Amino acid sequence: MSLATKKVLVLNADFQAFGVCNVYRAFLLVFMNKAEIIIPAENITLCTVNRAYSVPSVIKLNRYINIPYKGVMMSRQNIFKRDNFSCLYCGSKNNLTLDHVIPRSRGGQSTWKNLVTACKSCNSKKGDRTPDEALMDLAYQPFKPSFVLFLKNFSGLNEESWRPYLEVGVH
Incomplete structure (x- = not known):
């Protein structure tokens, strides 16, 4: 892995996960x-002309930064990540789209709990119906991931050294 693509976990002064940044x-x-x-x-160092520095995997801020709310932004890509880039109806990983569990025409909103990843085939088959009406089961109910849960499970960043800081209630 090159330094340009390596990510570093940033902890707030209280050791709670704050975010991720580049090296x-x-x-x-x-x-x-x-x-x-x-x-x-x-086994990674950052070298200058006359000195070698340790490359961080986890850093802690020296001052506490107050963040009123740290959530995961709802986006098409983040919903795909939450759903493991798989159709929640059939499990396919091809031709993915977003589906409103409760259709928009029936008042369904574009929220974490109402949007799921679906392949084009299942999305067309379901149409303007609920999964129950279409006799289609969801693999699981859609949910809004917490920031720490998203970092831990859905970000694609699986650094072993981060694990103790991404376990809820550890610190």
């Missing part, structure tokens, strides 16, 4: 004494 941003935060390295990346 260069994390290194700058550490270099400017705004953060400290909690866990360095294994």
Whole structure:
């Protein structure tokens, strides 16, 4: 993995997951004494002409940043990630679209709990009906993921060193 694509977990001063940034941003935060390295990346260093620095895997901010609400933005891509890029009706991974569980024509909203990933075939088959009316079962009920749950399960970033900080209620 190149340094340009490597991600670093950023913790708030209370050790709660705050976000993810690239190595260069994390290194700058550490270099400017705004953060400290909690866990360095294994076998990776950032070299200058006369010094080698540890590349961080997890950093902690030195000052607590108050965030009133940290949620996951609802987007097409994030719904696909939540649903593992699979149709929730048949499991297909091809020709994916979004489907409103309760159709918009019946007052269904575009929310985390009403949007699911569906292949074009299942979306057409379901049409303007609910899954029950169309006799189609969902693999699971759609849900709004928490920020930490999204980082842990759906972001595609599976750093083993991050695991202790992404377990709910650990710190």
